[in-house]
Amino acid sequence: MHSTKTKNGSTCVKTALLVLILVLAMALPLAACQKKSETVTLKIGAQNYAEVITLAYMAEALIEDQSDYEVEVVPRLGSVVVLDQAMQTGDVDIASLYFTGGASGLLHPDIVKQVEDINDPKWRDAAVVFAFVRETSRKTLGREWLEPLGYENTYAITVRREMAEQYNLDKVSDLKGLSQDLIIGMDDAYMDRAIDGYQPLLKLYDLDPFAKTATMQINLLYQAIRDQQVDVGVAYSSDARIYAYDLVWLEDDRNLYPPFEAAFAINLSALEKAPGIDTILSQLSGQIDIDTIRQLNYEVDINQRDHKEVALEFLKERKILD
Numbered sequence: 001m002h003s004t005k006t007k008n009g010s011t012c013v014k015t016a017l018l019v020l021i022l023v024l025a026m027a028l029p030l031a032a033c034q035k036k037s038e039t040v041t042l043k044i045g046a047q048n049y050a051e052v053i054t055l056a057y058m059a060e061a062l063i064e065d066q067s068d069y070e071v072e073v074v075p076r077l078g079s080v081v082v083l084d085q086a087m088q089t090g091d092v093d094i095a096s097l098y099f100t101g102g103a104s105g106l107l108h109p110d111i112v113k114q115v116e117d118i119n120d121p122k123w124r125d126a127a128v129v130f131a132f133v134r135e136t137s138r139k140t141l142g143r144e145w146l147e148p149l150g151y152e153n154t155y156a157i158t159v160r161r162e163m164a165e166q167y168n169l170d171k172v173s174d175l176k177g178l179s180q181d182l183i184i185g186m187d188d189a190y191m192d193r194a195i196d197g198y199q200p201l202l203k204l205y206d207l208d209p210f211a212k213t214a215t216m217q218i219n220l221l222y223q224a225i226r227d228q229q230v231d232v233g234v235a236y237s238s239d240a241r242i243y244a245y246d247l248v249w250l251e252d253d254r255n256l257y258p259p260f261e262a263a264f265a266i267n268l269s270a271l272e273k274a275p276g277i278d279t280i281l282s283q284l285s286g287q288i289d290i291d292t293i294r295q296l297n298y299e300v301d302i303n304q305r306d307h308k309e310v311a312l313e314f315l316k317e318r319k320i321l322d
Contacts, residue, residue, distance in 0.1 A: 040274050041070040045083050045092030048076040049218050050300040050307065051153070051238060051262075051293050056096035057311035059264065059281055061321055066280050075307075078217070079188050080104050087143065093270035094277070098145065099153060100126070101196075101258030103189055104265070105133040110140050118195050126152075126259035142268045146278060147285035148261035151293050155196065155257050156237040157250045160225060164248040171253040173205055175232070180208040185230035187218045196257050204254050222247070238262075238290060240298035262288075283320055 042063065046056040053075045060071040074092055077083045080103045086092035098104035106112060106129055114136060115123070122128050134145040157172050164170070167178060175182070184198075191198045191213065202209060214230055222241040225233040235242055235249075237260075242249060264281050271278060288296075296314060299305045315321035 039070060040068075041072060042093045042270060042274055042277065043072050043074050043091065044094040044096050045074045045077050045086050046096045047080060047083055048078060049236070049239070050297045052097050053307045054296055054300060054311045054314075055149070055262075055264075055284075057308040058284060058315055059094060059096055061308075061312055061315055062280050062283065063277055065321060067274070067276060069274050069277065081189065084108070087265070087267060088141075090267065090269065093267050093274075094281075095143075095265040097149070097262045098265040099260040099262055100129045100133050100145075100148070101154070101260045103193065105129070105137075105145075106258060107193060107195060108137075108141070111136050112194065114140075123195075123258050124255055126261055129259050130261060130263075137265070138268070144266045144268055144271060144278060146264045146266070146282055148263045149284055149288045149293075150286045151238060151262055151288055151290040152260045153236050153238040153262055153293070154252075154260040155190070156235045156242065157201075157252070158225060158233045158235045158242055158247040159231065159250065160228070161246050161248050163231065164250075169248065169250060171251040172201075172256070173253050174250065176205065176207055179210050179232075182210055182231040183212045183214060183229075184210040184232040184234065185214045185216060185221050185224050186234040187221065188215050190234050191215055201256060204256050238293045238297060240294045240301055243294070244298065244302045262293075287318065287320070 044056045044059050046052040053073075056073045056075060060073050063069055063071050074086070077086060083092065083095055084104060087095055095104065100106060106115070106123065111133060112118060130145070130148065137143040137145055159169055168174065186198065193200070198213065201207065210232070214224070216224065218236060221233050221235060222239065222245055224230045225247060226245045233247070235247070237249070264284075266278060266281075296310055299310045300307055312321070
């Protein structure tokens with residue numbers, strides 16, 4: 001009788017152990033799936049030029065170093081319109097970068113329609129533009145603009161040095177009487193910009209229409225100027241190729257261009273699923289002046305270094321990243 005109880009007890013123990021093993025075996029995949037579903041992946045979108053891609057990799061490095069979130073950089077989006085659409089659909093969570101006076105900011109279709117008079121001088125005040133764009137973006141587009149990085153990337157009317165010397169060109173207004181014989185090159189968005197694009201340029205500076213206009217991705221513009229495929233180029237002021245190709249930046253002597261402060265923008269939905277990323281990225285606010293961004297661009301565009309390598313080097317030199 002005693003041995004029967006012992007045997008039955010042993011059987012019960014074995015059965016209990018077997019049940020426990022089966023429960024654990026079923027629970028482990030479930031736990032793994034749950035952990036996987038809790039992983040937050042953020043996508044950072046960037047257009048197709050050096051500084052915005054480099055800054056995207058800075059953002060990636062900081063977020064992954066200082067949080068448990070995963071990050072994917074989506075580079076080489078063709079235009080600001082493509083980047084904006086990706087932000088609207090949620091295909092991109094963070095924009096690298098937006099510019100306060102540009103088509104992602106003051107001139108965004110859903111923002112500029114809330115401006116009574118776009119020619120009011122107050123829209124040339126950087127602080128006024130940033131405050132308005134930030135608040136309106138929250139309400140209208142569901143986006144949060146972080147404090148600016150510390151530099152402006154405005155449009156810059158440029159020509160080859162030999163041409164500047166030949167025609168004594170120092171200011172944009174010096175193109176009067178010449179424009180009808182020249183070819184002007186610009187990025188894909190410039191032609192249709194309402195406040196500071198091609199038509200406003202002609203009107204403000206009383207220029208005759210150029211002999212030909214050529215639109216292209218910004219990366220192709222500088223070589224086109226250098227190789228005399230275009231005579232005048234609407235460049236980006238932070239681009240190191242202005243200096244590497246010895247181009248002359250003509251002074252905007254009639255203040256056509258509004259402030260173009262660079263900043264990260266984050267979808268509010270991304271802040272909900274990944275709280276704290278705004279604080280992490282704000283470490284870059286005020287840290288990058290115009291000379292710094294030109295140097296970073298020079299490393300990528302002229303020295304042909306990898307964007308990510310340049311980004312990490314900057315963060316470590318500034319002790320923002322260990």
